Amino acid sequence: MQNLGFxxxxxxxVTLILAIWTRNVILGLFxxxxxxxxxxxxxxxxxxxxxxxxxxLINQVTKPSNAGMLVLxxxxxxxxxxxxxSGGAAAFAGMVIKYISSKTKALLAAWxxxxxxxxxxxxxxxxxGPLFRPIxxxxxxxxxxxxxxxxxxxxxxxxxxxxxxxxxxxxxxxxQEYSELGLTENAFTVYVKAIPFQFYSIMAVxxxxxIILLKADFGPMKKAEQDCMNDINQDRRExxxxxxxxxxxxxxxxxPLAIMMLVLFGLLxxxxxxxxxxxxxxxxxxxxxxxxxxxxxxxxxxxxxxxxIKPLADGFNLYLRSIGKMVSILIIxxxxxxxxxxxxxxxxxxxxxxxxxxxxPSYLIPAIAFLVGGIISFSTGSSWGTYAILFPLIIPxxxxxxxxxxxxxGAVLSGGLFGDHCxxxxxxxxxxxTGAGCxxxxxxxxxxxxxxxxxxxxxxxxxxxxxxGSVWGLAIGIVLMLILLIVIRSLENKLIEKNDTLSI
Numbered sequence: 108m109q110n111l112g113f114x115x116x117x118x119x120x121v122t123l124i125l126a127i128w129t130r131n132v133i134l135g136l137f138x139x140x141x142x143x144x145x146x147x148x149x150x151x152x153x154x155x156x157x158x159x160x161x162x163x164l165i166n167q168v169t170k171p172s173n174a175g176m177l178v179l180x181x182x183x184x185x186x187x188x189x190x191x192x193s194g195g196a197a198a199f200a201g202m203v204i205k206y207i208s209s210k211t212k213a214l215l216a217a218w219x220x221x222x223x224x225x226x227x228x229x230x231x232x233x234x235x236g237p238l239f240r241p242i243x244x245x246x247x248x249x250x251x252x253x254x255x256x257x258x259x260x261x262x263x264x265x266x267x268x269x270x271x272x273x274x275x276x277x278x279x280x281x282x283q284e285y286s287e288l289g290l291t292e293n294a295f296t297v298y299v300k301a302i303p304f305q306f307y308s309i310m311a312v313x314x315x316x317x318i319i320l321l322k323a324d325f326g327p328m329k330k331a332e333q334d335c336m337n338d339i340n341q342d343r344r345e346x347x348x349x350x351x352x353x354x355x356x357x358x359x360x361x362x363p364l365a366i367m368m369l370v371l372f373g374l375l376x377x378x379x380x381x382x383x384x385x386x387x388x389x390x391x392x393x394x395x396x397x398x399x400x401x402x403x404x405x406x407x408x409x410x411x412x413x414x415x416i417k418p419l420a421d422g423f424n425l426y427l428r429s430i431g432k433m434v435s436i437l438i439i440x441x442x443x444x445x446x447x448x449x450x451x452x453x454x455x456x457x458x459x460x461x462x463x464x465x466x467x468p469s470y471l472i473p474a475i476a477f478l479v480g481g482i483i484s485f486s487t488g489s490s491w492g493t494y495a496i497l498f499p500l501i502i503p504x505x506x507x508x509x510x511x512x513x514x515x516x517g518a519v520l521s522g523g524l525f526g527d528h529c530x531x532x533x534x535x536x537x538x539x540x541t542g543a544g545c546x547x548x549x550x551x552x553x554x555x556x557x558x559x560x561x562x563x564x565x566x567x568x569x570x571x572x573x574x575x576g577s578v579w580g581l582a583i584g585i586v587l588m589l590i591l592l593i594v595i596r597s598l599e600n601k602l603i604e605k606n607d608t609l610s611i
Contacts, residue, residue: 111146111453111454111458112458113458114146114453115450115453115454115455115458116455116458117142117143117146118139118140118142118143118146118446118449118450118453118455119139119446119450119455119496119500121135121138121139121142122135122136122138122139122446122496123135123483123496125138125139126483126486126487126489126492126496127483127486127487130486130487130488130532132439132487132489132491132492132495132496133435133438133439133442135492136439136442136443136445136446136492136495136496137159137442139446140159140163140442140445140446140449141155141156141159143446143449143450143452143453144158144159144162144163144449146453147449147452147453159445163445163448163449164441164442164445166448167441167444167445167448168441171390172282172286172390172393173279173283173440173441173444175390175393175394175397176275176278176279176282176393176440177437177440177441178393178397179275179393179396179397179400180272180275180276180279180433180436180437180440181430181433181437182397182400182401182404182430183271183272183275183400183433184272184429184430184432184433184436185400185404185426185427185429185430186363186367186400186403186404186407186426186429187272187429188425188426188428188429188430188432189404189407189408189411189422189425189426189429190359190360190363190407191234192425192429193355193359193407193410193411193416193417194354194355194359194416195355195356195357195358195359195360195407195410197234197238197355198355198356198357198359198360202357207242209246210246210248211319211320213239213242213243213246213248214248214252214256214315214319215316215319216239217235217239217243217253217256217257217260218256218259218260218315218316218319220234220235220238220239220260221235221256221257221259221260221261221264222260222264222312224260224360225264225265225267225268225271231257231260231261231264232254232257232258232261232535232538232539232541232542232543234542235256235257235260235542236253236254236257236539236541236542236543236544237542237544239253240253240542240543240544247335247336247338248332248335249328249331249332249334249335249545249553250335250543250544250545251327251328251331251543251545251549251550251553251554252324252328252331252332252553253543253545254539254540254542254543254545254549254550254553254554255315255328255539255550255553255554255557256315257539257542257543258528258535258536258539258550258554259311259312259314259315259528260312260315261535261538261539262308262490262524262527262528262535263307263308263309263311263312263524264308264312266305266308266490266520266524267302267305267308267309267312269295269298269299269302270371270396272436273491274298275396276436276440276491276494277298277494277498277520278294278295278297278298279294279440279444280440280443280444280447280494280495280498280499281294281297281298281498281502281516282294283443283444283447283448283498283499284447284498284499284502284503285297285502287447287448287451287503288502288503288506290506293387293388293392295392297512297513297516298516300513301513301514301516301517301520302517303517303578303581304473304513304514304516304517304518304521304572304578304580304581305517305520305521305524306517306518306521306565306568306569306572306580306581306584307477307521307522307524307525307528307561307562307565308520308521308524309581310561310564310565310568310581310584310585310588311524311528311558311561313585313588314557314560314561314588317588317589317592318557318592321592321593321596322596323592323593323595323596325556325595325596325599326553326556326557327552327553327555327556328553328554328556328557329599331549331553354414354415354416355414355416356410356414358410359407359410359411359414362406362410363403363404363406363407363410364403366399366402366403366406367399367400367402367403368399370395370398370399370402370403371395371396371398371399374394374395374398374399375387375391375392375395378391404426407422408422408423408426436491439491439492439495440495442495443494443495443496443498443499446495446496446499447498447499450499455499455500469508469509469510469573470510470570470573470574471570471573472501472504472505472508472510472515472518472573473510473511473514473515473517473518473569473570473572473573474518474566474569474570474573476497476501476515476518476519476522477518477519477521477522477525477562477565477566477569478522478566479497479522480493480497480518480519480521480522480523480525480526481522481523481525481526481529481562482526483496483497483522483523483526484522484523484524484525484526484527484530484533485526485527485529485530486526486530487530487532488527488530488531488532488533488534488536489527489533490523490524490526490527490533491523493519493522493523493526493527494519494520494523497519497522497523498516498519501515501516501518501519502515502516510573511572511573511576513576514569514572514573514576514580517572518569521565521569525558525561525562525565528554528558529551529554529555529558529559529562531547531548531551536550536551536554560588560591561588564584564587564588564591565584567583567584567587568580568581568583568584568587571583
């Protein structure tokens, strides 16, 4: 494949600059694709728009694999909307509250509840936050601590599940790049193999109980906890009231999910799952998942009617409205696929590979992908937009340099989440602060040191994994976090003792 030199990366640069400047990934992607078309086909804007639509957008939408992914993403949005509005998720989380009798139990219960509500990264903060807010207030735990916990159990858990929105969206991007490179491995299999290398996500989830059990808060979070204990600067205004349906039952969460899994495995097992995943066609996965999500949604609509929450017609209308809310995500997917196809026509990957060749060793690609992903995600507030931009660059680069592919994919996924956790404009940052009832600024201020702490440990892990391709990089990162937390706690205790001595 030929490349046009520097001009071949202009669409990518335009996408990056515009997405960061406007904080709008859709606009950045569209203008990037349009710019590439003008480069290839002349500067007539009318012809350019026509080619964008005909050769790229329509072509990507009509590919069977891509069409299947768009249908599946729509159905996921429908089920998630039902879960959030039915009251079942709130009833499920509310079960946990009756077993709480101490600060540690309260914090671990919030962590566990957020982790169990893996199907809705956006809903988790708005369900767990309001439910636990009265509890943390009564136990004199800062709302900033609650905001950090729900933020650490929203996206970080969701991205580790291969059969919900985060995983399936990423699989769509991975599948496109694998197809362009002539690689035949199933995107679902690739994603599952990359899960152990999603260091930031896993370590973010692990860090919560680690800090709770070690009582190792540091930085602004430690001060927020101390201020809360002393009732200093505590704003207790209720910024969000969770609507709890009085007739909702916890089985409105676990039963539809159980039905979904039964249908999914019932359709896949006869085709060789899980022992012969590589030979199961991608479309078989998507159609099985789509069927499973439809039956899960139908069961939830029936349960809502049974318990008098919504009539069948209203439940179905809610389902359709929830599907409609997925439009922006579907647009991002189509534009990302189009940018990837355009990159192939321009030879973008070849040019980037030629630039990178010899510039740094291949084992650093995962660490670099993680850091660049963090910067893009921090600037745009969008993990999914970051994946759309980076996968078309990192996957061909890893393939060309023979870098460990699954580590590189895990690094892109981790980097997008790292920047999202640090960003004040991320939707989960805003939702977590809102759900916990603290200011967005205070949430960012108290969470940032923890995110940077995790990120620094991840860089070490990705360098090791880049060298070895081994999942032991995760163990190294977790052990490093544990050692550093013990050291930080010890140093802070000594500092407190020294200050107490001086005051005497």
